[in-house]
Amino acid sequence: xxxxxxxxxGEALAARDLxxxxxxxxxxxxxxxxxxxxxxxxxxxxxxxxxxxxPLMADRLDIGRLPAGxxxxxxxxxxxxGYPAARIALDHAAPFxxxxxxxxxxxxxxxxxxxxxxxxxxxxxxxxxxxxxxTLQLALQFGCLYFAAAQGVNVGLIALIIGTMPIVTALAGLxxxxxxxxxxxxxxxxxxxxxxxxxGEGIGPGHGGGAGAYLAVVGGLLAxxxxxLYQKRFGSDVDLRSGLAVQNVVGTLLLLPFALHEGWxxxxxxxxxxxxxxxxxxxxxxxxxxxxxLLRRGxxxxxxxxxxxxxxxxxxxxxxxxxxxxxxxxxxxxSVAALGVYLAxxxxxxxxxxxxxxxxxxxxxxxxxxxxTPRSCPTPCR
Numbered sequence: 001x002x003x004x005x006x007x008x009x010g011e012a013l014a015a016r017d018l019x020x021x022x023x024x025x026x027x028x029x030x031x032x033x034x035x036x037x038x039x040x041x042x043x044x045x046x047x048x049x050x051x052x053x054x055p056l057m058a059d060r061l062d063i064g065r066l067p068a069g070x071x072x073x074x075x076x077x078x079x080x081x082g083y084p085a086a087r088i089a090l091d092h093a094a095p096f097x098x099x100x101x102x103x104x105x106x107x108x109x110x111x112x113x114x115x116x117x118x119x120x121x122x123x124x125x126x127x128x129x130x131x132x133x134x135t136l137q138l139a140l141q142f143g144c145l146y147f148a149a150a151q152g153v154n155v156g157l158i159a160l161i162i163g164t165m166p167i168v169t170a171l172a173g174l175x176x177x178x179x180x181x182x183x184x185x186x187x188x189x190x191x192x193x194x195x196x197x198x199x200g201e202g203i204g205p206g207h208g209g210g211a212g213a214y215l216a217v218v219g220g221l222l223a224x225x226x227x228x229l230y231q232k233r234f235g236s237d238v239d240l241r242s243g244l245a246v247q248n249v250v251g252t253l254l255l256l257p258f259a260l261h262e263g264w265x266x267x268x269x270x271x272x273x274x275x276x277x278x279x280x281x282x283x284x285x286x287x288x289x290x291x292x293x294l295l296r297r298g299x300x301x302x303x304x305x306x307x308x309x310x311x312x313x314x315x316x317x318x319x320x321x322x323x324x325x326x327x328x329x330x331x332x333x334x335s336v337a338a339l340g341v342y343l344a345x346x347x348x349x350x351x352x353x354x355x356x357x358x359x360x361x362x363x364x365x366x367x368x369x370x371x372x373t374p375r376s377c378p379t380p381c382r
Contacts, residue, residue, distance in 0.1 A: 187344030194337025
């Protein structure tokens with residue numbers, strides 16, 4: 001199956017049919033419901049109109065008409081919120097236990113959405129492809145990264161290594177036929193420089209972690225890159241709801257033995273409940289649904305370049321939520337990373353424009369209007 005390479009990322013966000021928009025909209029519905037539950041439970045807003053306003057907002061949302069920049073920005077912000085949420089959750093539960101609870105709940109919700117919407121389930125090779133994507137993107141990637149963080153690897157170093165994912169996918173994409181223009185390579189370099197600036201202050205020796213932990217970070221990077229390329233090539237032609245249900249169920253089953261080996265260490269604190277609910281509703285439902293649609297419609301290089309913005313935006317969210325310091329260096333990192341994303345996602349000039357070239361001066365001249373031919377009188381005018 002050949003890899004599609006649309007000319008613009010905006011084409012990746014235009015709805016191909018009504019089914020795709022409905023699939024994404026149902027995932028947003030699930031996200032809104034989850035967030036509304038957290039708001040009501042944590043803030044005791046039983047008499048607040050928020051519980052009715054949010055669903056009405058979702059009902060009136062037309063995914064297919066949202067601009068490309070809006071969906072891209074939403075994906076970056078929603079995905080980035082998973083890092084501080086994971087930091088909170090890991091203070092109250094073991095890493096593989098958190099992942100099993102997150103993927104298990106997300107898988108059940110996606111399965112319910114697929115059943116409710118009477119979505120077609122992947123069968124045969126399609127089911128196998130979805131299982132491979134779940135193994136790479138969920139079980140291997142998150143399993144390796146959570147294990148490394150639990151072993152004491154500095155989270156700034158993890159963010160820096162994962163920030164090279166667009167470069168890895170660009171190199172691998174050359175083999176799959178997704179060409180990279182010189183301007184895009186310059187954008188990739190700027191993006192990585194911005195990531196290094198944003199997280200450079202937080203890189204340190206950490207408080208532990210042997211060679212196996214650092215190899216796990218590299219393994220997580222390779223798993224994310226390989227899973228992204230594999231999904232673009234083989235796993236994007238299935239229904240969003242059923243496909244993500246299969247991915248999350250596979251990730252849950254693969255990580256379950258590790259969670260049992262940990263002793264299922266978890267407490268029943270409100271912090272764990274809130275962070276876990278956020279990761280399920282916002283990260284696993286909304287963010288992964290957006291990633292699914294973006295990857296289905298856009299070229300791999302243009303979609304993965306958005307990951308350059310993850311570490312800088314995460315640093316900003318950590319400052320707002322967890323009180324981490326936010327310096328001028330991090331602001332510069334966000335600016336440079338944003339410039340890299342802009343350069344790497346600029347569309348190539350169309351073939352027609354390149355072939356036509358600049359219009360000649362003669363083509364721009366305006367010809368004088370033709371004079372009307374005078375009518376002759378049939379008889380002498382008197």
